[in-house]
Amino acid sequence: MSGRPEEGLYGNVESQSSNVSQGDRRRARSEFEGSTDYSSATRIRLEEMHRPQWTMSSTVEDILLEGSTNRADMKLNDFLRSNWGEEWVVERNGNVTMENFVQNPETFIKKKGLLHTITTSPSYRELEAINKLHHEGVFFLRQWREYEGKDTLTTLAKGKLNGVLTEIEIEASREAVEIAKREKEKLIREAEARVKQEAEERVKRREAEMKFTMSTNIEDVLFQGGVRVKDIKLNDFLLLEMEGSGIVDTNRDVSLEEFFNEPARYIPDAEVLKGMKTTVRYLKMGRAVMKEVDMEKDVRMLHEKGVVSLEQWRDYEGKDTVSPLVKGTLDAALSRVQTSTSVVKSTVLKGYYESVYNASWHHVVEIPGGEGTVMKVREGEPPQSWTYKKVGGTREEDDGVQQSGAERLRLMVLAWDDGWPYTMNGPHRAGNDLCVNCEVERVWRIVKRGSALTVRPTLSPSDVC
Incomplete structure (x- = not known):
């Protein structure tokens, strides 16, 4: 075969x-x-x-x-x-x-x-x-x-x-791991964004601390107008502070206040919970949550007594009925407001308003026709200020409009008999008088017309008397 x-x-x-x-x-x-x-x-x-x-x-x-x-x-x-x-x-x-x-x-x-x-x-x-x-x-x-x-x-x-x-099955498992990884990264990014936002709000609150007034709400003083620690979501806390340990989908909307009241209810794994309770982050967050809860109780009690603002807290006679923390915080804010109010009042110096409202004008003119240069001081504003002509993109003094033999304006002076209560003219040794010459007024007119960005004023300290 x-x-x-x-x-x-x-x-x-x-x-x-x-x-x-x-x-x-x-x-x-x-x-x-x-x-x-x-x-x-x-x-x-x-x-x-x-x-x-x-x-x-x-x-x-x-x-x-x-x-x-x-x-x-x-x-x-x-x-x-x-x-x-x-x-x-x-x-x-x-x-x-x-x-x-x-x-x-x-x-x-x-x-x-x-x-x-x-x-x-x-x-x-x-x-x-x-x-x-x-x-x-x-x-x-x-x-x-x-x-x-x-x-x-x-x-x-x-x-x-x-x-x-x-x-x-291996590929499906790999994809599941990748999806879980991306989901975790997304959760971390979202949680970090929330934490960043809260941090920015805390900065704003600190900046606003010095802006308290007598009408500021006591709740804003105590909580500084930001997101409460007790309202942070449990899963965000576990993700950022506990490296994701104990995260459960059903706890997505559970607040830290609810969690710290009954920790075992939301993390049934006794070993995991025991490990958390020994960490500084857990203990620190627990104290912060309980602190806010206690402060809220005092706020509700004060609201029931009609105490809503710092002004009402100032006049409230039952200050000792709240916790030392709440009392100390409100007293400190009240003290800052009262201090800042007195400082503002003390910085308004006498004579500011009068020095401007009652200031008087004089002007200096040149008398033509004599030998040499003859100057005279006249009271009040000049009957005719300087005139200008347009040259290119700017303006220059127009001498051609001056009548022959007429007095020529050289300087305008704004004065206050008791002296100006500021030292604006100090560097130019102008004493108590504010002097305006032709060049100063020319630049002012350009600025007033909105042309300041298209010209280069030639004003220098020597131009001001």
């Missing part, structure tokens, strides 16, 4: 043609692989790109046949030809589909040697496994996962299906 089928042999010409063709293909593939400069890593990436992406909805048939042309629809002779070559094809029953053949192979192949060769081949065993699974209602990988007859299949078929199943 040559090992070849005894029935239906075809000639050698076609067989040789087939072999040459296959050899050419192998040689061409070898030459291609040898001529490419792809690295191993590149080839691996390309293989991964073309590797089937199995899911739990993939069919057992696609997995076992590795996504190739449906072998079940293949004719018997095509199956024989693809596995053993042209010389193995049969004359009789060669057109029967493999789907029908695998159900009762003895009906189509009578020769035991040939039948044994076919039925023991890996390709046939896969078709046999598919046929068996279909008859038992297993069509998809998710059904294979629950299938209890796995051991009735060949090692190869079972290994393929289990391998794909394991790969999918």
Whole structure:
């Protein structure tokens, strides 16, 4: 026996043609692989790109046949030809589909040697496994996962299906870990944002401490207008301060006030809770929460007594009925307000208003026609101020409008007999008089018209008397 089928042999010409063709293909593939400069890593990436992406909805048939042309629809002779070559094809029953053949192979192949060769081949065993699974209602990988007859299949078929199943489960587990990691990072970012916001509010509260007035609400004084520690969510506290230990989804909306009243209710794991209670962060937060709760009790009591503002606290006779902490905080705020009020009053010096309202104008004029320069001081504002003409993007004094022989305005002076109660003119040694010359007024007019950004005033200390 040559090992070849005894029935239906075809000639050698076609067989040789087939072999040459296959050899050419192998040689061409070898030459291609040898001529490419792809690295191993590149080839691996390309293989991964073309590797089937199995899911739990993939069919057992696609997995076992590795996504190739449906072998079940293949004719018997095509199956024989693809596995053993042209010389193995049969004359009789060669057109029967493999789907029908695998159900009762003895009906189509009578020769035991040939039948044994076919039925023991890996390709046939896969078709046999598919046929068996279909008859038992297993069509998809998710059904294979629950299938209890796995051991009735060949090692190869079972290994393929289990391998794909394991790969999918590992990938799903990896994705679950990544999702959990991203979710935790998101929670941390959100919690950090809330904590940052609370920190900014605390800074604002500290800045506002010195802005208390007699009408400030006592609640704002005690809690400084910010988010209460007791209202922080339990999961935020556990995430930021306890590294996520003890976090439970159902505790998402539980406040720290509720938690510290009944810790065991929200963290049932006694060992985890015991570990928390020994940490400084837990003890510190617990004290802060209880402090706020006690202060709120005093605030409610004061509200019931009609004490809402610092002014009402000042006149309240039952100060000793509240806790020392509340009393001390309110007394300190009241003292700051009273001190700042007295400072403001003391800084309003006498004569400020009068020095401006009762100030008087004088002006200095140049008398033309005499020998040398003759200057005279006149009372009041000048009848005519300086005039200007537009030159480019600025303005300059216009001497052309002056009448011949007329007095020329040189200086305007604003004075207060008792002296100015500030030292604005001190650096220029102007004494108690505020002097305005032509250049000062020119610049002032430019600024007043909104042109200050387009000009460069040439005013210097020497321009002011």
